[in-house]
Amino acid sequence: MNAAEELVEDVDLLVVGGGKAGKTLAMDTARAGGRVVMVERGMIGGTCINVACIPTKTLVTSARLARRAGSAESLGLRLGTPRVDLELLRAHKDGVVSDMVELNHRQFLDSGMDFVLGTARFVAERTVEIHLNDGGRRVVRGTDVVINTGTTPHIAAIPGLAEAEPLTSESIMDLRRVPDRLLVLGGGYVGLEFAHMFAAFGSRVTVLERGPHLLRSEDRDIATALAEYLREDGVELIADVTVKEVVRERQTVRVLLEDGRTLTADDILAATGRDPVTRDLGLEAAGVRTDDRGFVRVDDRLATDAPHTWAVGDVAGSPQFTHVSLDDYRIVKANIAGGARSTAGRLVPWNLFTDPELARVGLTEEQARATGRPIRVAKLPVKAIPRARTLRDTRGLWKAVVDRDTEQILGAALLGPESAEVLSVVQTAMWAEMPFTRLRDGMIAHPTMAEGLNALFASWVD
Ligand SMILES: Cc1cc2nc3c(=O)[nH]c(=O)nc-3n(C[C@H](O)[C@H](O)[C@H](O)COP(=O)(O)OP(=O)(O)OC[C@H]3O[C@@H](n4cnc5c(N)ncnc54)[C@H](O)[C@@H]3O)c2cc1C
Numbered sequence: 001m002n003a004a005e006e007l008v009e010d011v012d013l014l015v016v017g018g019g020k021a022g023k024t025l026a027m028d029t030a031r032a033g034g035r036v037v038m039v040e041r042g043m044i045g046g047t048c049i050n051v052a053c054i055p056t057k058t059l060v061t062s063a064r065l066a067r068r069a070g071s072a073e074s075l076g077l078r079l080g081t082p083r084v085d086l087e088l089l090r091a092h093k094d095g096v097v098s099d100m101v102e103l104n105h106r107q108f109l110d111s112g113m114d115f116v117l118g119t120a121r122f123v124a125e126r127t128v129e130i131h132l133n134d135g136g137r138r139v140v141r142g143t144d145v146v147i148n149t150g151t152t153p154h155i156a157a158i159p160g161l162a163e164a165e166p167l168t169s170e171s172i173m174d175l176r177r178v179p180d181r182l183l184v185l186g187g188g189y190v191g192l193e194f195a196h197m198f199a200a201f202g203s204r205v206t207v208l209e210r211g212p213h214l215l216r217s218e219d220r221d222i223a224t225a226l227a228e229y230l231r232e233d234g235v236e237l238i239a240d241v242t243v244k245e246v247v248r249e250r251q252t253v254r255v256l257l258e259d260g261r262t263l264t265a266d267d268i269l270a271a272t273g274r275d276p277v278t279r280d281l282g283l284e285a286a287g288v289r290t291d292d293r294g295f296v297r298v299d300d301r302l303a304t305d306a307p308h309t310w311a312v313g314d315v316a317g318s319p320q321f322t323h324v325s326l327d328d329y330r331i332v333k334a335n336i337a338g339g340a341r342s343t344a345g346r347l348v349p350w351n352l353f354t355d356p357e358l359a360r361v362g363l364t365e366e367q368a369r370a371t372g373r374p375i376r377v378a379k380l381p382v383k384a385i386p387r388a389r390t391l392r393d394t395r396g397l398w399k400a401v402v403d404r405d406t407e408q409i410l411g412a413a414l415l416g417p418e419s420a421e422v423l424s425v426v427q428t429a430m431w432a433e434m435p436f437t438r439l440r441d442g443m444i445a446h447p448t449m450a451e452g453l454n455a456l457f458a459s460w461v462d
């Protein structure tokens with residue numbers, strides 16, 4: 001029997017994959033009285049809370065504490081040598097995750113949506129067949145359909161890498177031992193957060209990055225400063241490198257570089273980006289097209305090529321952050337209701353949770369200069385901020401770029417403690433199109449890291 005012949009259930013909204021955007025839209029629509037089916041193949045609450053942001057940031061907190069405890073004497077405390085207990089650490093991380101999963105599940109059910117655990121595949125326009133996790137199948141058609149199936153770790157096509165069974169951002173969080181030597185392939189978000197974390201847990205870590213320097217999208221001074229701190233904390237960084245082959249020999253992984261060097265380690269982490277989850281979705285049957293990397297093709301309203309079919313979050317090629325997925329929800333919600341909201345011109349915050357953390361919004365200096373407009377550049381070493389001194393956490397560099405004529409802030413990169421929090425102040429000023437002078441001259445509580453904005457916007461280097 002094909003889909004057309006069997007019983008098709010009609011609903012107002014069908015959400016395929018329960019990521020951040022989809023689950024929020026599903027709950028909203030159900031609470032407002034709409035008939036909603038959301039299909040999720042396993043991770044209740046999506047990638048972020050199960051295997052990405054939440055568990056990693058939980059472990060980052062432990063790594064920071066381990067690093068701080070190691071220098072507790074500078075804070076007047078004698079704590080002894082910190083030791084990582086992996087079982088305790090995992091229990092801590094799993095506890096945070098399971099609490100959030102439970103909360104999400106309860107909210108799904110309370111909203112009144114039909115939350116279906118199963119794997120969806122399109123069989124016709126706006127119609128999916130669901131193989132239920134506990135057996136059986138259903139066919140559901142939505143008046144509107146939202147695709148929110150996310151991404152999974154990419155394994156680069158390097159000879160021997162897949163056969164070497166590399167760790168991914170998911171499996172590394174379930175390790176039963178701290179590797180003595182860990183190689184990290186890729187110096188991006190995943191690579192650097194785990195590299196710094198595992199260095200604090202006691203691994204000897206080497207990051208291999210094929211780009212000319214770490215964090216290519218950042219200004220050179222900021223990327224160089226972060227690289228220096230990572231090195232101080234024992235992370236070896238090798239940039240501009242090409243990995244030729246990976247060989248697993250029992251407990252050892254050998255990596256052959258194009259320049260003839262060979263590196264060995266206990267494990268290798270694949271951290272070279274993420275692939276869209278679209279391959280087995282039957283998108284052709286839905287009339288939905290993908291780009292050459294497999295991401296769903298959308299316009300700036302997040303509409304796909306098929307009528308009343310939308311895509312959101314990572315799978316739609318949006319910048320891969322949970323807050324972006326949440327913003328995609330706002331856009332699609334407005335557009336399903338007949339609006340014309342666009343992704344164009346969004347101010348996206350980028351936060352890298354190393355220690356210190358790096359937070360950026362808007363243009364880098366390099367990007368601002370490329371626009372040709374007259375700019376001014378401000379820089380402040382974090383050690384100039386009194387709060388950093390009281391934290392005994394003075395590593396870092398803050399930087400901002402403003403338009404010389406309008407005095408509006410074009411962008412900021414904050415490398416230092418609590419940067420991700422302080423960045424929201426700068427972002428708010430940018431939303432409000434305030435002149436930088438408001439942050440330079442406004443009264444900000446002492447001693448806070450945000451107070452450093454007074455000094456930053458008075459520290460012009462150009
Ligand atoms: C290690 C790591 C750390 C990160 N840390 C941060 C961070 O600190 N801050 C931040 O903002 N971002 C972070 N990110 C990025 C963030 O996790 C993603 O951008 C975000 O989770 C994407 O959400 P999404 O809405 O696209 O969908 P997802 O949350 O990925 O949800 C997609 C869901 O669809 C389901 N699914 C897939 N196919 C099917 C199918 N056929 N049928 C049914 N269900 C299906 C999947 O099981 C999954 O639950 C991190 C990513 C990684 C890998």
Ligand SMILES: NC(=O)c1ccc[n+]([C@@H]2O[C@H](COP(=O)([O-])OP(=O)(O)OC[C@H]3O[C@@H](n4cnc5c(N)ncnc54)[C@H](O)[C@@H]3O)[C@@H](O)[C@H]2O)c1
Nearest residue numbers: 186187188189190191208209210211271272273320351352
């Ligand atoms: N704090 C956060 O918000 C956070 C944390 C983790 C992940 N994320 C999201 O997840 C996405 C994926 O993270 P990611 O780190 O996997 O990807 P990424 O795109 O951030 O970084 C991948 C890095 O690997 C390098 N690379 C690619 N192929 C290589 C090769 N063969 N050899 C050596 N280096 C190679 C790239 O040059 C790049 O620097 C991020 O872009 C980010 O959006 C966010």
